[in-house]
Amino acid sequence: MFVSYKWLQEYVDLTGVTAKELADRITKSGIEVESVEVLNKGAKGVVIGHVVERDQHPNADKLSKCLVDVGEGEPVQIICGAPNVAKGQKVAVAKVGAVLPGNFKIKRAKLRGEESNGMICSLQELGIEPKLVPKEYADGIFVFPSDAPVGADALELLHLDDEVLELGLTPNRADCLSMIGVAYEVAAILGRSVKLPERGVHENHEDVHHYISVRVDAQEDNPLYAGRIVKNVKIGPSPLWMQARLMAAGIRPHNNVVDITNYILLEYGQPLHAFDYDRLGSKEIVVRRAKAGETMVTLDDVKRTLTDDHLVITNGSEPVALAGVMGGANSEVQNNTKTVFIESAYFTSPIIRQAVKDHGLRSEASTRFEKGIDPARTKEALDRAAALMAEYAGGEVVGGVVEANTWQPKEVTVTITLDRINQVLGTAITKEEVAHILTNLQFAFTEDNQTFTVTVPSRRRDIAIEEDIIEEVARLYGYDNLPATLPVAEATPGKLTAYQAKRRKVRRYLEDAGLFQAITYSLTNEAKATMFALEAAAPIRLALPMSEERSVLRQSLVPHLLEAASYNRARQVENVSLYEIGSVYLTNSESELPNEKERLAGVMTGAWHVHLWQGEKKAVDFYVIKGILDGLFALLGLENHIEYKQTKREHLHPGRTAEILLNGKTVGFVGQLHPIVQKDFDLKETYVFELALSDVLHVEVEEIRYTAIPRFPSIIRDIALVVDEQTVAGEVQKAIIAAGGQLLKDVAIFDVYKGDRLPEGKKSIAFSLRYFDPERTLTDEEVTAVHEQVIKAVEQQFGATLRG
CATH class of the missing domain: 2.40.50.140 (Nucleic acid-binding proteins)
Incomplete structure (x- = not known):
């Protein structure tokens, strides 16, 4: 809501309060003033x-x-x-x-x-x-x-020597969608009175019922409908002051009749509509639900197809307006209009909201009907509009008001005690202070033995229960004046769950390792939805997608990370290292709600390490990204639970891809993109990984136990084993560890050789084995005995031979 400071002065005395000071006081009372704009902009x-x-x-x-x-x-x-x-x-x-x-x-x-x-x-x-x-x-x-x-x-x-306050209204404060409503609010804050506009109407001796009749068939949707006839109007520009106020409020001026209806909308918060009486086509107004398939052309020259969920104003046979939303082109006020029928009505919020949603026609008028207007002002606004048309359009107001009225005012009363107010607010406000606040709000009330019975005015539809009165007292007493108190209750200090703490560790580790966090869309297209997915599931399509590119819920984080890498590379950022922690969505059928599972994914391309001064440059390869994962698993205490196995996955390089197993269960993959996929994304050599993060972080691991640095020397033996080319080095390493027993403390691969010196189909894998006992010095005989057991085990299991 845009509020002109000079216009507001017509309703409330603002002497001694600048626009900025007023904005500050309104904000402190609970309605945020988002900005104060000086209209002349320094001119x-x-x-x-x-x-x-x-x-x-x-x-x-x-x-x-x-x-x-x-x-x-x-x-x-x-x-x-x-x-x-x-x-x-x-x-x-x-x-x-x-x-x-x-x-x-x-x-x-x-x-x-x-x-x-x-x-x-x-x-x-x-x-x-x-x-x-x-x-x-x-x-x-x-x-x-x-x-x-x-x-x-x-x-x-031009009224540009003015300042405009932009109020950021919450849905409950629809009363401030009018200048009079804002005036009541400001008057309550400043402790001043409200001066309402004069609305005296000078009528002729004719009877409006000779001109038109009104019938409302949809009384639940339209409890109150009133109208007046103004004849002999002269269409022209509205007064300059009125045009200026409309423009300051964000409304374009049109002509005197239309501008007056918009002016009243801003002043009273009551939407009005002016019909060209001579173009209505009949002498009756019938308000009813539209018929399914019925059509009408609105003021924006768009043909609208209606349903029985829409309320229309008709001339008895055809629609002349979509109620509360937009008038019809067939009854529009034009330059030659002589007689005007002014409509002022109370339409219920749900029926207007449905029409706005179906036709995408939200306007200043529909916004007010959607949030709820004050029916008590409906006929007041009508009289004020008729008086202005007589004054500024040279019109003659026909005597009487035509109306259909089934609205039954419901008096809302709230009873609350002074003790209850002070108990909730933690204050010691006196009954005189509460009475003063209610008086400033212009709420009628009685007080008996510190119990207040408040009658809520119809303009304040947001006041219904005790807590609403407490809020009014608190904000006008001043939030800054409320004492700061600790809650009286047993409180447990907040902390991260074990899962949250581990996830934070993961983020910090990856960022320390040089990866940047990315946040991508949860929506993708059908082709990318299942790419790189760890689990097979049915694609989940949105009923009303924004576009085809954002129509399906993702099942993997990798495709969008690749898009991000491609986007960066297209802008000459060659070295990209990104990770994301986010959710994927899996379901077995379209009728089931999807399961949301957390994943960790990363993408790396370009150089991993660049030091131009020393001439060092290391490109990302499989072992760089695997090494980062190894460090992550070590951080989480999972290094002895993780295993890598060579595998083939769609969209990944067939010879440079491994699945990641946690206690024998597949929880992810790591590998190079398939060259075709790299080309599709316009990337160079690129490596990716994805982990089922929820599975990884929920694993219970033993607490870290520290041992003393051994005081006794260790013995290292190196062996080179010739095995079949298809033999997996990791399997051989497992066999060595199993056969080495307690004395074998460490096994590391330090060389793999294939060449002319070996028989065809064979390779040599070199291992470094470290033996020691923390309690004593080992003898050569003891180490040799264990070492021979190791060699015998690999000979039996893999047909390995020692390389001479």
């Missing part, structure tokens, strides 16, 4: 000028040479490029030395050889948004009314 030196003469520029077809009286003696010559400038107009003139928004300073200049002493301004050049400028002035200068005084401050006449 100055702009006056009203009278175009005395206008001639064609001798050297330019699209320029005019104007002689303009700016109220300073002799007229000055100004060159103007506006197509609508003409003799006799009153226009905004930025004199030499003036400043326009954006700190644009006006200087004396020559344009195509002719001197120009100032600038004739459009509204856009004075800082008004183009979408708010009246259509007739959208491509040219603004023309002031003929009675505008020459030399007067143009910014003041």
